[in-house]
Amino acid sequence: MMKKTFFIFSMLILTAMASCAPNPNLFSEIIGMKPEETVAVQPDRKAEADKDSADKADKPDVPQAAESAGKSDAGGSDKDSADKTDKPDKADAPQAAAAEHPVADAPGSAPQASEGESPKVGETDYKIGSGDVLEIITWKEPDFSKELLVRIDGSITFPLIDDIHVGGLTPLQVKQIIEDKLKEYIENPIVNVTVKTPESQKFYILGEVSKTGEYPLIKNLTVLQAFALAGGFTEWASKKEIILIRHEDGKEQIIRINYKNIAKGKDFSQNIFIKANDTIIVP
Secondary structure, three states: OHHHHHHHHHHHHHHHHHHHOOOOOHHHHHHOOOHHHHHHHHHHHHHHHHHHHHHHHHOOOHHHHHHHHHHHHHHHHHHHHHHHHHOOOOOOHHHHHHHHOOOOOOOOOOOOOOOOOOOOOOOOOOOOOOOOEEEEEEOOOHHHOEEEEOOOOOEEEEOOOEEEEOOOOOHHHHHHHHHHHHOOOOOOOOEEEEEEEOOOOEEEEEEOEOOOEEEEOOOOOEHHHHHHHOOOEOOOOOOOOEEEEEEEOOEEEEEEEOHHHHHOOOOHHHOOEOOOOOEEEEO
8 A cells, every 4th residue: 555655646747857957858758758659649640730820821711702702693683784895785676687687579570659649540440442342331321321441542432522532541531521521511520430351451472482372461460471371381382582562652662671681580670561562572
């Protein structure tokens, strides 16, 4: 028992002396540890302390990070708003492109009338010609209601009015002329003029086509449609040297037509409308 008490007391004295001694290795030598092991412990603790400091430096403060993220989001929103302002709406893009680059009319296409503009009177109205049969009816006046043939000179003979030149006029124009002349005999005459038989509306195709002859012009026909009515060309037809002869205003006009240019889409302007008494010659 005495030995054990002495040993504990001796260890306490040695511990106190080691803590106060200037030599740090003294305590290690007393308790039996090597100096290298004691020194090695100190760098490990220092390295752990350095590592903890580095981790704290790498991790930003949470409020600061949130603030930075908020600023970044705000900057992105501002950028997106600026991009939306600079970029036009997709729905408006085609209209803007159409305003900057208007589409040109296709070759041979009819000109489009502007808004509020009506077609010119007389461009498509029927023109009376020799051989036509006109039905003229005067309201409540059977004596002034007749069916009349337009003579070769383009005139008709009407009761009390005698000869009226109607060749080249429209039915509406003939109506106005008759009403003005009947005012001398009838109070407020009402006249209606109708083309009952349009015998003057004919055209002719000659030469190297399948079916030559006279054809009725019952609607607006083009040159290509006229060739279709004639059954097309023969194998010897010269499609580049077609001639159209037109009599208009007392003059004879010759129009040259190149069918191949029309068929290939090079010149649709030559695909003109046929008029009454036109003669087409395919050499």
